Amino acid sequence: MATAKPIILNAAELPEWANAELHALFTVLDLPKHPADHADFLKRRGHEVRGIALRKTRIDAAFLDAVPNLDIISSYSAGLDNVDVEAVKARRIALANTSHILADDVANAALGLALTLTRDLINADAFVRAGRWVREKHYPLARSISSMKVGIVGLGTIGSAIAHRLKAFGCGLAYFGPNRKAVDMPYFENVAELARACDMLILTCPLTPATRHLIDATVLDALGPDGFVVNIARGPVVDETALIAALAANRIAGAALDVFEHEPQVPEALIADRRVVLTPHLGSGTQETRRRMAENVVDTLARHFAVASPRGEAAHAAHAVDVA
Template sequence: MPKLLITRPLPQSVLEAAKASFDVTVRAETTPLSVAERTAALRDYDAVLPTLGDQFPADAFAGQPRARILANFGVGFNHIDAGAARAAGLEVTNTPGAVTDATADIAMTLMLMTCRRAGEGERMVRAGNWPGWHPTQLLGMHVSGKTLGVVGMGRIGKAIAKRAAAGFGMKVVFYNRSPVRDLPFEATQLEDLHAVMKAADVVVLAVPATPQTHHLIDTAALAAMSPDSYLVNIARGDVIDEQALVTALQEKRIAGAGLDVYEFEPKVPAALIALENVTLLPHLGTSAQEVREQMGLMAVDNLVAFFDGKPVPNPV
């Protein structure tokens, strides 16, 4: 059997499926691979199932790695230099379909929590500071009928927009590098990013992390937003210039933000933590039992197909 390293503990059903076809080693730690561990993984195993934070830059593939495939657990693969991996003879796969609905749900969670100031209210109750109901307490924004701006109208962007349009009657505008047509809901593609930032009451980021999207949301993009608008990020942390966001929030140039990802996670700036108008989640996008099982089984399917000499279902 091919030797497979799984870099983090995964649901038992995934481990059982992997063990049916591979000689499996499961790394016990929940933290990313160290450089030494990464070197050993490529040297000692035929396949590696890595995930978020397990860095495989170009120089990781120097020499002649034994590993023949990196079956990434997750849709985002910005931690892997896929071009360098392929140049060294390794296949690279991911798990796109399984994450769509769960991530879209977290986007809606962040939108509602932030716009309706639910995080502030929850902290008030827990701290014993709730004085009781009164008419002007924690007044937030009613999202129904407002304008949602989606940045990146891929699978996840479409799922978010569908929920917002059908569930909350929101008008949808969006920015996408290429034209998007035949959507199953009413939406308007605007000419550039800043036009979407200006038009929307809530902006949701749903773009992949690439060199082109690094700090896509910078000081200028934030300046295009209304002081009454909100920003939600369920993409990758470095899509936002985090310091520019902190400044915009501190100076009340936008009303609030809901974040599931961070530029240097798991580090979250103390300035963000100190702000009441920000909802902070610990990267919960796909954190549901059945979703993580589907992701893992999809990664195993990619591995099985590869070693059976068949086309992998999800090459990146």
């Protein structure tokens, strides 16, 4: 007699090939797209669910109560701000994310943003395209990141990958986070003190109640009029109102933002400010990394339930929650 396949709740928007792999390995229940329909669906089928393929769906204590036999959540994302992590831990449910997979491309994006910001590359491009080089001969001097001390806010997998790259550029490095790490780098227990000691802050921390608006007016003032902010974490880590006010008063030199408080809506004040570099949440946005992220969702569930992946032995080990 054939063994029944484990039942997986698909609460993620995945590529069609990844959905096909899930269906080949498991009995898949698709979570209704409209949140208003979740409660009724989970009341009827939640007790059957053993695993969840997750992307952006909110998983709170009430959701977990509706899936009492849940063993594992496999998240497509690195960020887990849509998950009540403490409630998951309290229920002894395994939780895996993809920070180990997307770290390199996000770190590359962060470095690209930092260089674009400090070397003023977007405005320099516009200078050439407008024919101003011919008329004005010289472009204003920019800043050298190699001479800067950079503070990393959240030294998890992604923050560590950024630090590795910045070290090769010759930057001085320091960090802030909830836990001191075994690294040869100064640690600051207070983010404002880190800002005061640095020329640039790069934000890589998860969004939690403790980190919401972590970068506020006090921190921006500590960074000072020659300081820069790069955010590839989550938008609400920065108090956008405070950031806009600091820019308007020339209290910081500029910012590079891949994430925003209410994305995809971006304040007009940021769009209009040529000292701000803006990108549309593309930190992990390469074909290679996005494919590996989707593969990891499937492979993590396959390993947990000891079923063979359609692609053979999974290439990437499961990864526990990364809270920097």
